[in-house]
Amino acid sequence: MGMQITLTVNGESVTREAEPNQLLVHFIRDTLRLTGTHVGCDTTQCGACTVHVDGKAVKSCGMLAAQAAGKAVTTIEGLAAADGTLHPMQAAFRSCHGLQCGFCTPGMVMSAIDLVQHHGCHNEQQVREALEGNICRCTGYHNIVKAVQQGAAAMQA
Secondary structure, three states, rough: OOEEEEEEEEEEEEEEEOOOOHHHHHHHHHHHOOOOOOOOOOOOOOOOEEEOOOOOEEEHHHEEEEHHHHOOEOOHHOOOOOOOOOHHHHHHHHHOOOOOOOHOOOHHHHHHHHHHHHHOOOOOOHHHHHHOOOOOOOOOOHHHHHHHHHHHHHHHH
């Protein structure tokens, strides 16, 4: 039997029904139809499902939708400005070619923003260590690290 939950997603209050065992990632994708948040492993290993909950990076496959009730959730769709201007980290991933197939990119971007906002990691080694929980199967991470560093500089400017 489902339950009503209310949360704020990308700045908008939403109330929907969720099963008690429904993961936040499936609530975001299936109920809210925000498909930028990807399901990679369902075991918090790959980071493709990373979103921000109350301003902190969370792997949404490890959190129940009901646990997000009353909280503010930001997905990759909620980062760009209303006029379509990309968030500085999104723009950096684009300009540095910090993606290949793109599957991991939303989670990488969300983790990178959290990294800059809460941990202040900027040198290559710090960025590589901080992104260990986000797996990219296509690249050697070189361009991802460059993108995070460029995005960090833009966010702080």
